Amino acid sequence: MSELAEGADVSRQALNNVVRKLLKWNVLKIKSKHLNAYYYSLNEDSGFVEVFENLNNRIIEQILGEEVLDEIAKYSLERHAQMLSVESTLDSHVGGWTAEAGCTQDEWSQIAFEGRERYAAA
16 A cells, blocks of 8 residues: 555545545445465446446547557457367376376366466476
């Protein structure tokens, strides 16, 4: 909160007041607490957040224009199709591997997860 207050050039007390209001209005929610520090996130279920996102999208539409938005939508659809193709290919390979290894896909997923954890810790 101190960094945010400093970056916004407001006092920490003023920022705390705003955060309390946003919590009361259900715009923010407490995500977690560590020692004396609270971690917040937007409440995606809030009507306020939905309205803000819609407004933001309309502003972006006005700034970028229809042609650029069409290009972005086309790219997004192509990228999504590519990802689905990759997921389908991986699923078929994992299914084969699990059959060869004599374990279920859930067991294989657990093995992969533990491997990633070991790699990240190294």
